Amino acid sequence: xxxxxxxxxxxxxxxxxxxxxxxxxTAVRISEPTRQRVQEAADELGYVPHAxxxxxRAGHSRMVLMPTPTMxxxxxxxxxxxxxxxxxxxxxxxxxQFGSLGMSxxxxxxxxxxxxxxxxxxxxxxxxxxxxVHVLKRSGAKAVVTLGPQRVEGAHALLxxxxxxxxxxxxxxxxxxxxxxxVVVPRxxxxxxxxxxxxxxxxxxxETRADARxxxxxxxxxxxxxxxxxxxxxxxxxxxxxAYNDExxxxxLRALQDAGVDVPxxxxxxxxxxxxxxxxxxxxxxxxxxxxxxxxxxxxxVDRAVRDPAGAPEVHxxxxxxxxxxxxx
Amino acid sequence: xxxxxxxxxxxxxxxxxxxxxxxxxTAVRISEPTRQRVQEAADELGYVPHAxxxxxRAGHSRMVLMPTPTMxxxxxxxxxxxxxxxxxxxxxxxxxQFGSLGMSxxxxxxxxxxxxxxxxxxxxxxxxxxxxVHVLKRSGAKAVVTLGPQRVEGAHALLxxxxxxxxxxxxxxxxxxxxxxxVVVPRxxxxxxxxxxxxxxxxxxxETRADARxxxxxxxxxxxxxxxxxxxxxxxxxxxxxAYNDExxxxxLRALQDAGVDVPxxxxxxxxxxxxxxxxxxxxxxxxxxxxxxxxxxxxxVDRAVRDPAGAPEVHxxxxxxxxxxxxx
DNA sequence: TTGAAAGCGCTACCAA
DNA sequence: TTGGTAGCGCTTTCAA
Numbered sequence: 175x176x177x178x179x180x181x182x183x184x185x186x187x188x189x190x191x192x193x194x195x196x197x198x199x200t201a202v203r204i205s206e207p208t209r210q211r212v213q214e215a216a217d218e219l220g221y222v223p224h225a226x227x228x229x230x231r232a233g234h235s236r237m238v239l240m241p242t243p244t245m246x247x248x249x250x251x252x253x254x255x256x257x258x259x260x261x262x263x264x265x266x267x268x269x270x271q272f273g274s275l276g277m278s279x280x281x282x283x284x285x286x287x288x289x290x291x292x293x294x295x296x297x298x299x300x301x302x303x304x305x306x307v308h309v310l311k312r313s314g315a316k317a318v319v320t321l322g323p324q325r326v327e328g329a330h331a332l333l334x335x336x337x338x339x340x341x342x343x344x345x346x347x348x349x350x351x352x353x354x355x356x357v358v359v360p361r362x363x364x365x366x367x368x369x370x371x372x373x374x375x376x377x378x379x380x381e382t383r384a385d386a387r388x389x390x391x392x393x394x395x396x397x398x399x400x401x402x403x404x405x406x407x408x409x410x411x412x413x414x415x416x417a418y419n420d421e422x423x424x425x426x427l428r429a430l431q432d433a434g435v436d437v438p439x440x441x442x443x444x445x446x447x448x449x450x451x452x453x454x455x456x457x458x459x460x461x462x463x464x465x466x467x468x469x470x471x472x473x474x475x476v477d478r479a480v481r482d483p484a485g486a487p488e489v490h491x492x493x494x495x496x497x498x499x500x501x502x503x
Numbered sequence: 504x505x506x507x508x509x510x511x512x513x514x515x516x517x518x519x520x521x522x523x524x525x526x527x528x529t530a531v532r533i534s535e536p537t538r539q540r541v542q543e544a545a546d547e548l549g550y551v552p553h554a555x556x557x558x559x560r561a562g563h564s565r566m567v568l569m570p571t572p573t574m575x576x577x578x579x580x581x582x583x584x585x586x587x588x589x590x591x592x593x594x595x596x597x598x599x600q601f602g603s604l605g606m607s608x609x610x611x612x613x614x615x616x617x618x619x620x621x622x623x624x625x626x627x628x629x630x631x632x633x634x635x636v637h638v639l640k641r642s643g644a645k646a647v648v649t650l651g652p653q654r655v656e657g658a659h660a661l662l663x664x665x666x667x668x669x670x671x672x673x674x675x676x677x678x679x680x681x682x683x684x685x686v687v688v689p690r691x692x693x694x695x696x697x698x699x700x701x702x703x704x705x706x707x708x709x710e711t712r713a714d715a716r717x718x719x720x721x722x723x724x725x726x727x728x729x730x731x732x733x734x735x736x737x738x739x740x741x742x743x744x745x746a747y748n749d750e751x752x753x754x755x756l757r758a759l760q761d762a763g764v765d766v767p768x769x770x771x772x773x774x775x776x777x778x779x780x781x782x783x784x785x786x787x788x789x790x791x792x793x794x795x796x797x798x799x800x801x802x803x804x805v806d807r808a809v810r811d812p813a814g815a816p817e818v819h820x821x822x823x824x825x826x827x828x829x830x831x832x
Numbered sequence: 833t834t835g836a837a838a839g840c841g842c843t844a845c846c847a848a
Numbered sequence: 849t850t851g852g853t854a855g856c857g858c859t860t861t862c863a864a
Contacts (some may be wrong), residue, residue: 175643177857188835193786193859201860205833220641225617226555226564227857230840235555242600244585256573259602268614271571271600273588285597288554312549314504421780428783450724451750451780454757508842517851522843528846534849556841559856 176219177251192216196223228459229290234314237263238262238476239291241282242273244364248447250466257469265477267292279303287313293476298322298331299367313355317479323371325489330479332467334493336368342462343416343444346497348379352414352442353386358422361394372446376416391415393422400429407435413442414503420445420452420461427455427502442503457501465494505548514544521545525552529536558619563643567591567805568620571602573693577776579795586798588628591742594806596621608632622805627651627660628696646808650801652700654818659808661796663822665697669704672745672773675826677708681743681771682715687751690723698747701775705745720744722751729758736764742771743832749774749781749790756784756831771832786830794823 178196182189187208194202204212215221219384229235243251259269272289274282283306286294294310296302298320304327307318311328318329340357348357354422357367357376373390380386389410393403407430417423423445430437437443437457445452445461452459467490475488507525511518516537523531524541533541544550558564572580576711579686586600601618603611612635617622623639627649633656636647640657654660669686676684686705688698702719709715718739722732736759746752752774759766766772766786774781774790781788796819804817 175641178859179857189858190860193835194834197859200859203833208833220763222613222616222636222638222642224559224619224857226559226619227840228859230553230555230559230842230856231860233860242588242598245581256604258572259604263602263604269571269602271602273592273598273600275585275592284551287551290553290555309551312504313551356839385840397779397782424780426785429815451753452727452752453726456785484738507843508841518841519843519852520850523850526843528844531850537849553841556856557843557856559840560844562856708834 176221178221178223180219181212181215181221181232184219185211187212210460212215215479220452233443236267237289237291237292238269238293238295239286239289240269240271240295241297242275243285243297244275248449250447250464254466254469254472258472259469260398261470261473262476265473277381280306280309283309286310287315290314290318292320293480295319295472295476296323296329297367298324298326298333298458300324302326302329304328314440316483317476319476319479325487328487330475330487331489332472332475333489333491334464334466335375335491336371337375338376338493339446339462339464340372340416341379342375342378342495342497343372343446344376344379346460346462346499347385347416347442347444347503348383350414350442350503352503353380353383354389354412354414355380355386356389356391356410356412356415358393358415358417358426359390360418360422361392361399365418372416372418393418393426395422395425397425397429400425401432404429404433404435407433407441413440414444415441416444416446419447420449420459422454423461423502424452428460438502444503448498453500455502460500460503461498463496463498465496467492504712505550507550507552510541510544510550511547513548514540516541517527517679543705564619564621565596566617566618566620567596567598567622567624568615569598569600569624570626571600571604572626573604577714577778579776579793583795583798583801584615587801590799590800590802591805594802596805609635611635612638615639616644619643621731622646622648622809624648624650624801624805626696627653627655627662629653631655631658633657641802645812646805648801648805648808650694654816657816659804659816660818661801661804662818662820663793663795663820664704664820665700665822666704666707667822667824668775668791668793669701669706669745671704671824671826672701672775673705673708675773675789675791675828676743676745676832677712677715679743679771679832681832682709682712683718683741683743684709684715685718685720685721685739685741685744685758687746687755689747689751690721694747701745701747722747722755724751724754726758727753730761731755733758733764735760736762736770742769743773745773745775747774748780749788750791752788752831753781753784755794756788767831773832777827784831789829789832792825792827794821794825796821801832
């Protein structure tokens with residue numbers, strides 16, 4: 175494995191000179207012939223600098239760490255994520271995703287801290303604790319930013335309050351004259367951080383209405399599970415259902431139709447996330463659209479936080495939500 | 504930022520002792536009181552070891568690097584990926600995803616090489632070149648494994664030949680007596696690596712049939728684009744269409760039905776990926792199911808390659824495919 | 833314009 | 849059982 179010393183030897187110069195040349199050091203002027211000899215030597219050896227050694231020496235890195243999401247990213251989130259990566263790269267950061275599957279919050283924070291990232295962009299879903307934030311900061315992280323429903327002491331927060339989604343759905347259904355509302359809660363593990371606040375939001379929306387009733391409904395993401403739920407549908411006495419998201423809504427919609435339940439006549443069905451696929455159904459699915467922040471904006475927040483580590487944690491409520499009425503409600 | 508020297512000072516021992524205690528060194532026996540003093544000092548200071556320093560000293564790391572996928576991962580791939588991460592962690596590797604958005608193949612390989620990963624698991628879609636593999640190996644990567652349609656000189660390969668998907672679809676449609684076959688090619692950038700081989704595979708399946716005709720059809724992932732395509736549907740004179748995947752198939756199916764084209768009577772529609780959502784349509788969507796390798800198996804290949812870096816590159820053809828006939832063909 | 837050398841944080845060898 | 853210390857690859861200050 176070639177090191178800068180090897181390059182120096184081959185070029186007949188010192189390691190210092192190699193470093194100057196390869197980093198385009200402006201403070202030092204290196205003669206053109208020397209510069210070329212070094213470049214050629216580096217190319218010939220296939221020299222690649224050692225990031226760990228470099229950041230060890232420098233005392234800091236430009237690494238922005240994000241935990242790998244456990245759930246499959248939707249197209250929307252995936253888009254924002256790509257934007258974010260672009261924007262951070264333009265600001266000369268390196269984005270690294272770190273798989274923390276099956277670690278507790280504090281374990282994960284420690285594992286991240288070992289990498290000495292300059293910034294951490296973590297989910298704001300309760301896995302990261304104030305202790306975790308403290309560990310990260312002590313280890314040199316200039317900025318810790320959470321992105322999700324909850325904020326964490328000491329960290330900047332981009333609040334995406336999923337309750338707003340539920341509230342929005344609830345308001346729309348009440349608006350349509352529906353009062354006996356089922357709320358689908360996915361049975362699959364890992365969805366609680368989204369489904370619980372969505373349910374809570376819907377509850378909040380119906381709170382002022384004495385005649386309203388909210389019934390949580392467990393549903394697994396498969397047809398037998400939907401059939402089972404629908405088999406006891408009429409006993410439930412619901413006139414509408416908020417199905418967690420468009421995918422569960424589509425699953426439920428088909429099952430309801432197969433059971434002869436008229437949608438929206440007998441039961442209104444509402445999804446969330448505004449997937450294209452939901453628009454393709456008959457009836458077209460009503461949904462809640464969320465507006466995610468632009469990747470550019472996230473990147474700017476991260477950069478600002480890195481440049482001013484002492485600044486007070488910023489808390490940005492994001493996630494504009496909007497009901498999109500279509501044919502299913 | 505506390506270092507092991509700080510811990511040593513606080514505990515009143517040497518840095519060596521700190522290292523022994525915190526790494527549970529078996530070759531050395533440390534007395535229980537000392538051990539405790541060190542632990543307490545480390546806890547009190549919130550000491551977290553410095554991964555870069557450690558791997559610099561050790562001369563190697565246990566990092567497995569994967570480029571962050573640009574496209575949103577489907578639920579299937581996402582599942583395999585989670586499995587893989589679990590399995591690698593059990594084997595004591597650290598999985599890190601690195602965003603290489605907007606870098607050329609060789610730039611990306613260099614950027615990866617700077618991190619000195621012990622293994623790289625890259626997409627086998629042509630971005631990684633033999634030069635790239637060489638750079639990675641020179642920089643100490645014990646294993647380079649590609650996962651995708653193409654293999655690369657010098658790297659292990661898990662071949663997922665997307666042509667098999669097209670072949671499978673073609674065979675099924677011919678079987679159903681269809682001979683004038685449209686093939687949807689997504690207009691969105693980034694899909695070529697999948698769509699091109701799927702188209703090629705379908706062409707291959709029809710090659711022996713003189714009466715068969717294959718017509719590529721560009722389609723954007725939105726309703727206007729689908730409407731536009733369908734407006735000239737009858738001029739195209741097709742009796743079937745392989746729609747790239749289930750999502751595009753769903754889009755097209757709705758547009759065809761809106762235009763009064765009977766499916767499957769007038770035109771058979773076939774998707775791929777076997778999404779649950781495709782099963783929910785009327786008619787239920789016929790599709791091609793792919794069998795992905797288990798994450799466990801991928802992890803084992805990586806581990807084997809790391810342990811025997813000199814071994815000849817293994818090439819595993821994966822991706823069993825199977826037509827799933829439902830109502831749309 | 834170039835070179836010598838210190839030192840980032842850590843571990844492992846050798847000595848006490 | 850513990851401590852001293854060299855050295856991983858790199859950058860940067862100081863000297864030549």
